Amino acid sequence: MRIGVFICHCGSNIGGTVDCARVAELSRAFPDVVYADDPMYTCAEPGQAAIEAAIHEHRLDGVVVASCTPRMHEPTFRRTVERAGLNRYMFEMANIREHVSWIGKDKEANTNKAAELVLMAVEKLRRNTPLTPKSFDITKKVLIIGGGVAGIQAALDCADGGVPVVLVEREATIGGKMAKLDKTFPTVDCSACILGPKMVDVAQHPNITLYAYAEVEDISGYVGNFSVKIRKKAAYVDWSKCTGCGACTEKCPARKTPDAFNELTGPTTAINIAFPQAIPKKAVINAAHCRQLSKGKCGVCAKVCPTGAIRYDMEDEIVTEEVGSIVAATGYDLMDWTVYSEYGGGKYPDVITSLQYERLLSASGPTGGHILRPSDGREPKSVVFIQCVGSRDKSVGRPYCSGFCCMYTAKQAVLTKDHIPDSQSWVFYMDIRAPGKMYDEFTRRAVEEYGTEYIRGRVSAIYPDGKGQYVVMGVDTLLGQPVEIKADLVVLAVGIEASKGASQLAEKLRISYDQYGFFMESHVKLKPVETNTAGVFLAGVCQGAKDIPASVAQGSAAAAKVLALFARDKLESDPQIAQVDMRRCVNCGKCIRCCPFGAIKEVEMRGEGKAQVIETVCQGCGLCTATCPQGAIQLSHATDNQILAEVNALCQC
């Protein structure tokens, strides 16, 4: 075997604390190494060209590059050696940057360590065998979980790209949190006006199958061949017959049903349609509060329904969809702010969340757009906004910034002045985060044109003053004095967390998530919409705090990834999968029992039972190889011999 070794300087990143020339020189003494060099930037064009040239000139049949982490540039260099005619698996990397040069200044130790890592890579490479990916056909169909703005955008882009879309939304209507907003910053556009048309497009798009009031039950399979079980929850209304006329909602006697869509700011009926522009505009019965379903007597809506769409006996239904790719756009929920007992812990009716305030501001809200105090229905003259309630606060386990609260508070302050000209708004803040286009100018308008008082400080307590108002005790750190404000209404900018059930969904998708339930992207800077599971993409706040423009952008980005994936008719399977040596297998069945993906089955060969790997299902974890006592099943590119070679390169006393 003829191996070429390339020790990258990476400018000074490696060369600074590792003597690359010395490592190259040492590498020449390693087994089968016939060429060693230490280029300045291996990943750059000239660097890659040098590798290709060396392959031809020295008739190399294996390359080791000692540079950065393989997680970053292994694909790059594999393509390089492939261009030069080698099989891309006849290539190994030694990580002498993140694991050596960047974590210590001791040049002698770093050089020695780098040389050893190169030796390990060489020993592994000498046992590598060429692997060729197999191709398998894919279902060109995408599942999008979550019908918020990000999910809608991804669905529309995919559908426009000719890919059939299955959009699953847990609530009875798509629109997500954006549908609940009155106006949007920085243009103070009416949210329903800019979102509504997109929702209608989703409803009318021939390529989109919408499952509203439905949840993902189970996901199996792998990129290109996912099989998804969807649970269509019982709406107790036959949507094929319901025209959305709303007759049932008028007559329904259960008037005190909590209205989840309006964030519990007002009552609604047991059977209702969330809001006028709802898509699909179909009625849903809240089983817990419907007298017929809970106590067995009423049936008013069945009587009044002109099309007889009410069906009290309806049950959940499981539907299976075969898709090739999945986009998770499950959005967010507000964290449970009642942990703050100093703000009353939910006891005071006039201390509300920003989302509840949006419903009060919204014309389709319970107050028809008039700002009225939930306690006594009076118009508030002094409104206090408190920022970072459950954001940037380690004590409640929410150290991160939720990203868009500073901006919507400024908008709400503007709207408050707009609705109630003689009102005065105060905003308690720590730092105003207004990074977007025209964002800072918008907050300046809230201060200069609309007279909002921004007080830099936190609020220590809110309590009713007994005369119908609330005393908001805080501090003004710029003046260095405590501050007390009598407020008629207090609006909390409550921090966000991943939507409820996000972590369970992540486990079904087999993607990682952090301790707050936000899904883990493949690379925080370079692959924000991809995950570590091939074929599963992310869009919107489910991946982390971001505002509407960023969510929409990610919706389109995820759609682009899906379209790119389906651009090819066939997908290449990752050749790093397990293979069984039929001669050695004694059919003890341990590998079949422990494979997490059920990727191994028992077959008959010459009268004896043998194990066999289903190539398209095997994910290449190698669990079977560690379980098989006699090494009959070996994970390609991570075989026992290859790993033993690395161990022996280090421990041969």
Added chain:
Amino acid sequence: MSMIRFVTADGLPGFLAHLAKDGQRVLVPVEKPANKPSVVFEPWQEGKAFTLAKATVPPKEAVLPQCETLFSFKKAKDPADPARVSLQLEEAPPPPPTVVFACRPCDARGFAVLDRPYLHGPFADPCYKARREALTVITLTCASGCNTCFCHWVGGGPSSPEGSDVLMTAIEGGYVLQAITPRGEACLAASALPDGAEVFPRAEEARKAAWQSLEPAPDLKDAPQRLAALFTDTTFWQEQTDRCLSCGACTYFCPTCYCFNITDEGEGLSEKGGRRLRSWDNCMSSLFTREASGHNPRNAKALRMRNRVSHKFATYPENWGSFSCNGCGRCISNCPVCLDIRAIVLAALEKGADA
């Protein structure tokens, strides 16, 4: 009249010290304390306790070690042109002169059995030859037979001199040392031990008594033809080997099994270099006959047992005229399921008789 010397029981360490002079390795039976005690041959040093009991492991180690470095090799790369790799071989160091002390006649006869294929065949094995020529064998004659011994069935006996240089017989108060070969005489001459001629008759009595204590031996002269005839009778072999676990105990503890395996270990580039090893092989393991394609002519344990027994009682006698089994009984006493080679041979004789 061969040279006779006499050594008292407590004079033995002195005699051993004499033998161990000028770097000669003296292998003595040493008892290894354990729940199941075993006796193995180990180099003797001053003050090391030893026993004269029959060893669990035969002294074959002296001429055919379990694992022997035939030679070691070192590779070096030319810094100017890393593609050119030079290779130097290093001969294994010459084996030290060795004395096997207090082995039994069946062990000594083992050396004789090994000599034929390794020395008297068309090619003499150099490593074996070097070890064999540096070897002196002092054999302690058996005072009696034992339940698993059957040396007198196969041409040996409790005091058979075959393969020994000095024959040692215990009499009360000490041991009579009778030189059998010139090498034995040289060894005894240099030992400054008193002459033992007058006590020699007592030694001969002891030896005669040992022979008398033996059960009468069946006549095995037809065994080779009978076993050869049974080659195709696989049911016979299956019945004989129902309980066999096909491990390697019988072959590795046999003084006359001489099959070996050659493997290269190590790369040669690391400072330790590489080594070519010759190690014992075991015909009872299926690996012995597995071909590269995975096909195995002798996959079943019955066939493998057929090969083992037929080799000792048919093929070897055909080639060399005498059985290659010494009747030491170790393959019986060390077998986890006490498979009895005597029973197989007798069954073969009986089966052949009525065929």
Added chain:
Amino acid sequence: MPVLEGKELRIVGFLCNWCSYGGADTAGVARAGQPTDLRIIRVPCSGRIDPLFIVKALLGGADGVLVSGCHPRDCHYAAGNFYARRRLEVLKQFLPVLGIDERRFEYTWVSASEGQRWQQVVTVFTERIHQLGRAPRFDDAEPLLKLADMALTSLRPLGTGQTAALDELKDAIRAKLPELDCVIGWQQGYDAAHTVPLFIRKPEDVDKLVWGPFNVNNPAVYLPSFKGKKVGIVVKGCDSRSVVELLQENLIRREDVTIFALPCEGTLDMARVNEKLGRYQRIDSVSLDEAGATIVADGTEHRFCMTEYAQGKCYGCTTPAAVLADTRLGTPTPVQPGTVVPPELALLDSMSLEERMAFWRGQMERCLRCYACRNACPMCVCRDFCISDSRNPHWMSQEDSPREKLFFQTIHAMHLAGRCTGCGECQRACPVGIPILALRQQIARAVAQLFDGYRPGLDPAAVPPLLGYEVEEKNIHERDWK
């Protein structure tokens, strides 16, 4: 390429590609300073790490081995780290019995975003290894030979089983024989003081069946080779556990096996019997009474009472009656509750780490790699393809160094984790009497501690612990890294 003398020690890391390797990268990107000793081997998943890699490294001269994978529930392959957690915890409890300080091996979970945590894990672990200093080399240990104390008290009265209903058993076997390919039992060996396995195929073979303290072999070892044929088997209590374990791993099918059981009153430790009998020509007589056996050899009489000469495993035996049987004859003697630490394990428990390494160094010298221990083991179904001598994958070389021989024992022990029923055949089969059962007993003890007292071979439906996992392990707790 040795480590820098005086500055570094040999520390090998096995990191899963998705999380911990990413975590190490994040630490690098954050320029989080770390000592240089660690060399990282990237593996697809912590589930890919065979504990034997770690033993290979430690025996090969590593001073410390660090394994890190994704946090539980976070594995890219869903369950890789769950399996790894169980296997690595069993390994961690097994190392001390070899004389290797278990603090030299650590496993933990670090996610791709926890750069700082990785820096702390590496720094704390490297500091710990430097405090422990260079690992003692197995080959440098001075051989030390010690004897297990066989004076034990049994949990139930030991006897010779002469009152067992042997004739009824023979009738039962004759009745079932026509529909069976053969029935496996015991028959007298080359003399009255030894028995060997018996394969009854014809009615006249049935009379050869014997029952008594000499029935030491475990007939279950032959069952896998009878797969597909109908076979009968006579079992002692411990043999029945081997049959159940084979059923648990569907290496045999329940409908193929007909089990006959008699209550066992203990078996003789043939090693000590032979030692006492010494060298003899023939056995004159063997008489059994309920307390023990009297053997007359070459005219001299030897007395073997069961309370003193039974096998080590019989004192602590809690299943004298078969765990599973189709035909069960006789009532077993009740067993008092309590546990007896097996003699071989008790011997090792009494030794320090250095002594244990020296002990194994001394014992392994006389191993001839004949693999009787492997082939006598009913659980070893790989038989002809064992990695110890098939050289591919190249776990072992043909060298006869004590270290290679000990490495095979660790291979056997780790492959038996959660499967070994303690039948003791491996140790009984060893021609040179190496007390290798202690290694399997330590693994069995660790498995019992870790998995709620799990003992293999008691319930045909139970899943062997290392072939399954719990998301929340009750008895395996994450070590904190402060």
Added chain:
Amino acid sequence: MSVVSFAYYPGCSAKGSSADYERSTRTVCGLLDICLEELPGWNCCGSTPAHAVDTELSAALCVRNLDIAAQCGAKTVLTPCPSCLSNLRHAGRRMATPEFRARVNELLDAPAAETLPEVTSVMQGIARQYDKAALTARVKKPLTGLRLGAYYGCLMSRPADLMDFGDPENPTLMEEMLTACGAEVVDFPLKTSCCGASFGIPERPMTARNSAKILDLAVNMGLDALVVACPLCQMNLDLRQKQAAKSAGTTFDLPVPYFTQLLGLALGAPTDQLGLDKLCVSLDGLLKKAEGGQQCG
């Protein structure tokens, strides 16, 4: 109801400024068959100044009391005053660290007992014996018609893990007891904000301002009385009510009784055994209202 006895640590103010608290506590416990055995030879717990000067000396003061209780074989010590409760519990917890215990033992005449008794407030002591239903059962004259607010002060529930008094921001034990006595109890928002404590001397305007805010809210919420459980809070809100009113430019006339006094009334104790006369703002108006309520209740 079988008699249960607790060791009782009155604290200095009980013998002086808050004699009415002590008086009503003893009466209530008598009625509820709770026997209070006063610690023989108890000493001051050091209150605020001691631990500000030297934590070991102040701990020694407290441990001496706990040691006396231990010698008497008491398992639990009750104390009415939150400040004493806080000091005793702090000392008890810090004695767990061996070095601290060694230094404190040097200060004491003899080393303190290995295990020191648990210390809790009188209110919790009563609540342990009588849950809501049991208390209501013992009420003779229910406080119907009275609109009350409970005020705990800032010491009673903080620090949360040490005082173990429920949610530090929102304790509810006193409300439950007063409701059990038949009163209409309002959730008083400033129940745990500071009344100004001992700053009444060095920083009187600040104490006046704080007390005024509390009293003003109580009046605005239409309370008939603000019930307290701490001698210092009672003094600031009752004795200094006029100073607070002056600083807030208004007048207050709000009775600030101890919860034990109202408990005593509800249990039917004669009014002269509750030390009602010691209250600056008299309770008579409230009593008439209560009686009025009883006639028609």
